[in-house]
Amino acid sequence: MSDNKAGVEQRIKKLEAYNSAYRDGKPLISDHEYDRLVGELRSIDPFNPFLNRVEPEDFKTKREVRHPLPMLSIEKAYSQKELERFVIRVKKEAAEIGIREILFSITPKLDGLAGRDDGNVFASRGNGEIGYEISSAFQKGVYPIGGRGLGIGEIVILKSYFDEHLSDNFEHPRNLVVGIINSDTLNMFAEKAIEDRAVHFVPYVKLNSREVAAEDLLSQIEEVTEKLFSEVDYPVDGMVVSVTDERVRDHMGATAHHYRWQIAVKKKGKTAVTSVINIIWQVGRTGNVTPVLEVFPVSLSGAKIKRVTAHNAGKVKAEKIGPGAEIEIIRSGEVIPKLEKVIQPSVQTEFPEKCPSCNSILSWDNDFLKCTMSSCPAQVEQGIFHFFKILGTAEWFGIKTIQKLVSKGYDSLKKIYFMKEEDFIEVGFGPVQSKNLVNALRISKEKAVEDWRFLAAFGISDLGTGDSRKLLAHYRLERFGELTREDIIKIHGFGEKTSESIENGIQKVWEWMQHMMNLGFNLERTPLEDEKEASDSSIAGKGIVFTGKMNKGSREDMKAHAVNLGARVQSAVNTKTDYLVCGEKAGAGKINKAKEVNARVITEEEYFKLLKPD
Ligand SMILES: [Zn+2]
Incomplete structure (x- = not known):
């Protein structure tokens, strides 16, 4: 490509115009296109001073925004004791202004990237006083739940989506979110997640919460937490407990750091410290070769831990994990504990050059070491194992059994499903086990x-x-x-x-x-x-809000059922609400609001009558 001096100047003028439009929050071209143009300039005139002004995007290059009110942090309670002290403090200060009945709302604390959306400017939290303009997130396709302008919330990726599509390649959804906000060019994974509408900005007002009386908070927090967790399809790292009464809030006020009427209860698994003996490399179904750390046995929530997953090879490289490294491990729900952080790196880190299963040369693909041989026995075994595991109706086909079968040439499900008792015996299984295996195959087909x-x-x-x-x-x-x-x-x-x-x-x-x-x-x-019984139901097209604790089933089930019947299920009462269905302990606020907008307030029983008028 050849360009004369005038041409170069022309290009810079254009870039500057794009740049300033971008800073005003009104970009004329996509970030991607902008990057392409800068790349072109670099190839024509590598030493042009303009290029030094354009740095790779990070938040610091984005426009600064002063928050109208500081976005304060939330004080954290690490133990039941601290939560207890908080409740006592709130009660005492409420009593000072003559209020004795206190309600707390409990809301999931999303683990994403915090932001504030006033409908015009979308700003990151920054240092709480000054954040960065990140409206480009919406242009990139981040989906605002409930629309724009709903205040403070978090940019997050749907948890189910992350688990299904991204967890093999990313350790934590937040890393991908930061990447999306930070860089002009989206990687393949980010682009897909956005296209699939899985990256959301979730304003806190759009999240379900529960109200609990001060007396019940300590005894109920765990149960409520469980419930709320199960309702939210986003990564959550705890719960936020807030006083609901505005008068108490005003009275308690804030420190420079946090509101005094609010506290976060962290959800964290149990951790332990140990050190690495060795790394075992395992080949997965898709050829990723991932590290499992063999560690000095350590007790963690009642179990002796000897092995810990270490995510991927890139992690091992970046954090220098190897024999002798001191690590913190965490167990939160999962059976297999995970590496939480490296306390003291190892002096030696080594990576296998060849696949531990098929001996072919491994290659790096981003953070992964990969075996690209499709006939690799480990991959074949894992594929078969995956089939039985997901199907869930075939017992007896554990990984050891499958390995034995594959090694004897039964290397596909087609072949395995044709096996008879004598074939299993020939492979080396005992007569009883052979019978069990044949039965298991039969049952896996017969069972619904x-x-x-x-x-x-x-x-x-x-x-x-x-x-x-x-x-x-x-x-x-x-x-x-x-x-x-x-x-x-x-x-x-x-x-x-x-x-x-x-x-x-x-x-x-x-x-x-x-x-x-x-x-x-x-x-x-x-x-x-399209076979669903939608259109002729009595609630088709009606706006419905469910509130309180339901007797006949979980509120989530009722919502899903109502959606199937064609109702518009809403999370808050507004002028488009037709029915407010109240379970036990329904919030007074919602009931008042429903009366205000002339929505019908009905009980759970009345709701079911509505569905089946007779
Ligand atoms: Zn291999």
Whole structure:
């Protein structure tokens, strides 16, 4: 490319104009396009002073925004004791102004990137006083829940989406979120997540919360926390407990750091410190070779821990993990504990050059070491193991059994499903076990299993259990051979790239899938969307808010049911609300609001009568 001096000046003028428009929050071109133009300039005139002014984006290069009110931190309670002290303090100060009945609201604390959206400016938290203008997040496709202008919230990735699509490649959803906000060019994963509408800005007002009386807070916090966790499909790192009464809030006020009427209860697994003996490299179903740390045995929530997952090879490299490294490990719900942080790195870190299973040369792919040999025994074993695990109806097929089968040439499910007792005996299993294995195969076909489990068991990339379910609510499994990306993209939650990847994935296994279907699995059909009993129900099209504790089932189930019947389920009462359905301990605020907007306030019983008038 050749450009004369005038041409270069022309380019810089343009870039400067784009730049200033961007800083005003009114970008004329995409970040991506801007980067491309800067790249072009660099190739024409590598030493142009303009290039030194353009630094790789981080928050510091974004426009500073002063928050109208400081975004304060939240004080943290690390123990029940501290929470108790907080309650005592609140009661005492409330009593000072003559208030004895105190309610606390409990809200999930999302683990994302905090921001404040006034509808015009979207700012990161920054230091609390001054944040950075990050409105480009919305241009990039971050989806604002409930619309713009709803105040303080967090940018997060749907938890189910992260688990299904990203957890193999990213350690924590927050890393990806920061990447999305920070950089002009999105990586492939970020682009997909955004296309699939999985990256949200969630204003705190849009989250479910529970109200609890001060007397009950300590005894109920755990139960309420569990409940709220199960309702939120976002990463959560604790609960925020706030006084609801404005008068008490005003009276208690704030320090320079936090509001005195609010406290965060951290949700954290138990941790322990130990050191690494050795790293064992394991080959996964897709060829990723991941590190498992063999550690000096240590007790953690009642179990002796000897092995810890260390995420990926990039982590081992970046944090210098190896024999002798001192580490903190954490266990929070999962069976296998995880590496939380490296306290003292190792002097030696080594990586395998060859696949521990098939001996082929490994290659690096971002943070991963990969075995790219598709006939790699470990990958084949893990693929078969995955099928049985997801299907969930076949016992006896543990990884050791599968390894034995693969080593004797039974290296596909096709072959395994044709095996007879004598074949298992020939492989070296005892007569009883051989019988059990044959029975297990038979039972796995006879026992009813949801079609989405069956589909997800094939391990197609981007098609885990959640998305299999969504897909099968629109298309029958038998039709999948002709399913195109255009068909998939029509379904909410599937972007272009994911749809393409799923189409390709299905094509690759379609013959095998048909073969498996012909073996006669007893598949339970996912109800198709358009077969749902929507339009003729009495609540179709009605705005409904559920509040309080329901007797007949969880509130979430009731909401889902109402949606199926065509209702518009809302989280807050507004002028579009037709019914407020009150369970036990329904909030007075919602009831008053409902009366204000002329919505009908009904009990749970009345609601069910409404569904079945007779
Ligand atoms: Zn291999």
